[in-house]
Amino acid sequence: MTGMSIRSKLRRSWPGYVFLTPWLIGFFLLSIFPILASLYLAFTDYDAVNAPVWVGFENFQYMFEFDYRFWQSLKVTFLFVILSVPAKLIFALIVAMLLDKGIRAVGWYRALFYLPSILGGSIAVAILWRQLFNADGVINSALAVFGIQGPYWLSDPNYSLYTLVVLAIWQFGSPMLIFLAGLRAIPQDLYEAAEIDAATPSRKFFAITVPMLAPVIFFNLVLQMIEAFKSFSGAFIISGGTGAPLDSLLFFTVYLFNEAFSYFRMGYASALGWVLLVIIAAFTAIAFWTSKYWVHYENERG
Amino acid sequence: MTDVTSNRLADLTAVSAQLRADRAVRAKRAAMLKHVFLIAASFVMIYPLLWMVASSLKPNNEIFGQLGLIPSDPQWSNYTSGWNALPVSFTNFFWNSAVVTVLSVIGNVISCSFAAYAFARLEFSGKTIWFALMMMTLMIPYHVVLIPQYLTFLQLGWVNTYLPLVVPRFLASDAFFIFLMIQFFRQLPRELDEAAMIDGCSPFKIYWAIILPLSLPAMTTAAIFSFIWTWEDFLGPLVYLNDIKDYTVPLALRMFLSQDSVSEFGQMFAMSVLSILPIILFFVIFQRFIIRGIAMSGMK
Numbered sequence: 001m002t003g004m005s006i007r008s009k010l011r012r013s014w015p016g017y018v019f020l021t022p023w024l025i026g027f028f029l030l031s032i033f034p035i036l037a038s039l040y041l042a043f044t045d046y047d048a049v050n051a052p053v054w055v056g057f058e059n060f061q062y063m064f065e066f067d068y069r070f071w072q073s074l075k076v077t078f079l080f081v082i083l084s085v086p087a088k089l090i091f092a093l094i095v096a097m098l099l100d101k102g103i104r105a106v107g108w109y110r111a112l113f114y115l116p117s118i119l120g121g122s123i124a125v126a127i128l129w130r131q132l133f134n135a136d137g138v139i140n141s142a143l144a145v146f147g148i149q150g151p152y153w154l155s156d157p158n159y160s161l162y163t164l165v166v167l168a169i170w171q172f173g174s175p176m177l178i179f180l181a182g183l184r185a186i187p188q189d190l191y192e193a194a195e196i197d198a199a200t201p202s203r204k205f206f207a208i209t210v211p212m213l214a215p216v217i218f219f220n221l222v223l224q225m226i227e228a229f230k231s232f233s234g235a236f237i238i239s240g241g242t243g244a245p246l247d248s249l250l251f252f253t254v255y256l257f258n259e260a261f262s263y264f265r266m267g268y269a270s271a272l273g274w275v276l277l278v279i280i281a282a283f284t285a286i287a288f289w290t291s292k293y294w295v296h297y298e299n300e301r302g
Numbered sequence: 303m304t305d306v307t308s309n310r311l312a313d314l315t316a317v318s319a320q321l322r323a324d325r326a327v328r329a330k331r332a333a334m335l336k337h338v339f340l341i342a343a344s345f346v347m348i349y350p351l352l353w354m355v356a357s358s359l360k361p362n363n364e365i366f367g368q369l370g371l372i373p374s375d376p377q378w379s380n381y382t383s384g385w386n387a388l389p390v391s392f393t394n395f396f397w398n399s400a401v402v403t404v405l406s407v408i409g410n411v412i413s414c415s416f417a418a419y420a421f422a423r424l425e426f427s428g429k430t431i432w433f434a435l436m437m438m439t440l441m442i443p444y445h446v447v448l449i450p451q452y453l454t455f456l457q458l459g460w461v462n463t464y465l466p467l468v469v470p471r472f473l474a475s476d477a478f479f480i481f482l483m484i485q486f487f488r489q490l491p492r493e494l495d496e497a498a499m500i501d502g503c504s505p506f507k508i509y510w511a512i513i514l515p516l517s518l519p520a521m522t523t524a525a526i527f528s529f530i531w532t533w534e535d536f537l538g539p540l541v542y543l544n545d546i547k548d549y550t551v552p553l554a555l556r557m558f559l560s561q562d563s564v565s566e567f568g569q570m571f572a573m574s575v576l577s578i579l580p581i582i583l584f585f586v587i588f589q590r591f592i593i594r595g596i597a598m599s600g601m602k
Contacts (some may be wrong), residue, residue: 015505016426023417023436023480030451031439037450070551095343098336111589112344115351118585118592121534123552124574127559128354131567136366138353145369170347179595230443233536238554253445260449261541273446280443284529 021287029087035077041270048264053257059271070272072247079161081228084168089220092172097209110177117173119137130154133163154238157248166251167234175220182216183209214295223285229280232257252276337594358571365567377568384569388557390546392573395554398534402550406532407450409471411481414524415517417474418483419509422497431511439477444537450542466542467535471528479524481593486520487513524597526588530581551577 017024042059043050043122095113100108119125132138133153140150151159186209194204208262210217232253235243242248256276260269356371358380364373385392409480420426423434455466474480490513498508514521543549548558555577558570585592 014424016424016429018578019416019420019505019509020426020432021416022413022472023420023474024432026470027435027439027474029454030470030473031442031447031474034447034450035442035455037453038446041449042376068376095340097339103333103340109340109344110593111585113347114584114593116347116587118530119351119534119578119581121531121536122536122578122581123536123555124354124577127555127570127574130559131357131365131571132350132353134366138350138369141369142366145450170350170502172322173463174596177593181432226443230445236536237559242561256445257537260452266453270449273443273449277446278444281441282345284441 007175038273041267042274043172044267046091046265046270048266050299052267054252055267061269062269063268063275066270069250069255071248073243073250073252076161076248076250077229078230080164080168081225083161084165085163085221085224085228087165088169088172088224089175089217092220093179093213093217096176096183099176110180111147111160112143113176114173120171121233122235126234129163129167129234130146130223130238154246156220157246160239160245164231164234164238166226168231175224178216178220179213186212188203203238211296215297218287218291222284225287226280229276229283242257341502354571358575360568362567367573380566380568380572384566384572387545387566387573388554390549390554392508392551392554392576394547395549395551398464398548399550399552402464402539403529405464405468407528409522410469410474410476410528411525413472413474414440414476414479414483415483415514415521416509417480418487419513421480422487423508423513436477436480440481448541450538452578455542457545461552462544462548463541463542464548467532467538469530476528479528483517483520484594486517490516507537519591519594522588523591526592527595528583529584541585 020104032299041052043056045055046052046057056195097111103109111297118123132222134140135152137153140151143150153163189205190208190212194208199207230253231251235249235251236257239245239249239254240256243254253276256269256272259265259272348581352371357365358374359376359378360368360373361375361377387425402530417436421429421436451466451470452461458465460466460469494512494516495508499511503511534552535550539550539553543553546557555570555574557567
């Protein structure tokens with residue numbers, strides 16, 4: 001009886017596993033094995049030539065106690081996340097609201113605002129950005145029109161990070177599209193009722209739009225935050241691959257890349273990778289945990 | 303008395319008509335303001351790209367310190383000389399990028415649709431666990447698995463070939479596309495599978511003859527994004543390709559920066575423009591798919 005059911009179960013199961021085979025192979029070879037390997041390497045000294053040497057917590061101890069570049073890269077990355085993510089989301093929401101109702105040529109605007117996002121990771125755009133923020137580049141020429149003497153954006157460590165923040169904000173297209181879809185889903189009669197009560201636009205925004213949009217805001221926030229923690233190409237190109245000037249563009253991923261592939265400190269770089277994983281997981285967890293207090297889903301209410 | 307009432311009524315209607323007219327004027331003005339703002343914003347958004355195109359046609363001394371977009375004397379030669387400015391010609395780089403990208407797109411669409419079909423339409427033991435694990439891989443930053451993956455490919459002797467860039471795509475390494483397709487497959491009516499099953503179709507036949515043809519929009523979306531991301535990919539080629547002959551376009555562009563005497567800015571911009579041209583073309587042609595895909599799934 002049980003033998004029969006296992007056999008029939010197997011007979012029903014095998015097509016599923018056939019279709020799953022490529023993914024299963026990939027999952028073990030490209031996810032599970034590398035994660036375990038990187039966890040092991042994080043506790044070793046390894047130069048990719050000689051066998052890894054077990055050093056226990058030394059990598060982490062060095063990282064936290066002595067490695068000022070580690071702390072610098074954390075600082076740069078956190079600053080980038082804190083500056084770029086909220087600004088990007090605010091822009092995205094403002095433009096999405098402008099495009100929401102009764103605007104002609106919505107398709108055109110949508111496409112134009114989204115185009116920079118689709119070019120986001122390209123090296124061409126990073127190169128372009130380098131030239132725009134040059135000492136005699138377009139940004140400073142534009143500022144000069146208003147009589148402002150712009151700084152040396154790329155060689156002044158006080159300003160260099162802002163160029164990347166601006167680049168990130170310029171690419172507000174994808175959260176904008178998601179906001180737009182979210183705005184369309186808000187029932188119009190809520191606004192009509194508010195109109196009858198003579199609610200001001202700001203009241204309508206905070207009492208209807210924001211709460212109704214909260215799940216979408218949350219979704220965009222988590223997604224953009226994770227993206228921002230991982231961003232690499234722009235910083236790598238604009239800083240000439242090193243995080244210069246004075247490590248002001250030493251993003252965590254740039255530091256990790258250099259430790260691994262310029263200095264072949266593979267063990268230490270693996271430890272850095274785990275720190276990144278923990279940071280992203282922690283921030284995602286915090287976002288989910290706090291969302292209880294400000295995100296309410298439609299179907300929870302009834 | 304009736305006179306007074308009717309006068310008042312007339313007043314009231316006049317006032318309300320006035321109010322309505324005011325509101326219409328205000329609405330019109332608001333709409334105008336919106337458009338003015340949006341047009342200005344569009345220009346700001348698109349200006350850097352226009353500036354790149356303009357600079358690709360300018361002589362060096364006109365590029366810097368100039369906001370204007372019209373070159374005084376268009377230097378089309380920037381394109382021809384830029385094409386051959388590096389030790390290896392851009393014909394090579396574009397061909398390399400095309401090979402890697404086309405193979406990646408094929409790999410992604412096939413392997414991810416396989417996995418998605420299994421998760422969305424088939425029953426098998428352990429499905430929930432595998433599904434949860436698949437979703438977890440979405441969260442893992444690439445930088446964590448990068449080093450062991452590199453070491454593995456190094457041992458296999460795959461470094462300096464396209465295999466590390468292409469083979470993972472045939473193993474459904476981008477869980478994002480699996481997720482996207484699952485969402486789509488789930489919307490297709492179950493009755494189709496059931497009817498086909500009663501007619502004696504195998505799951506393989508159902509996948510091939512029913513699910514795939516009906517999922518063309520999802521497949522196209524995945525293919526487009528797969529194309530764009532692979533074409534733009536920088537980190538992968540940076541890690542795995544060391545021989546300039548094998549470089550993809552992004553690596554080649556970077557060489558313009560690492561040259562000591564970066565004097566030919568026009569050439570650099572010309573090649574930059576050409577490098578994003580395929581993406582822009584894809585965007586123009588498939589704009590609807592791309593925008594729907596984003597709104598549906600929240601890709602970057």
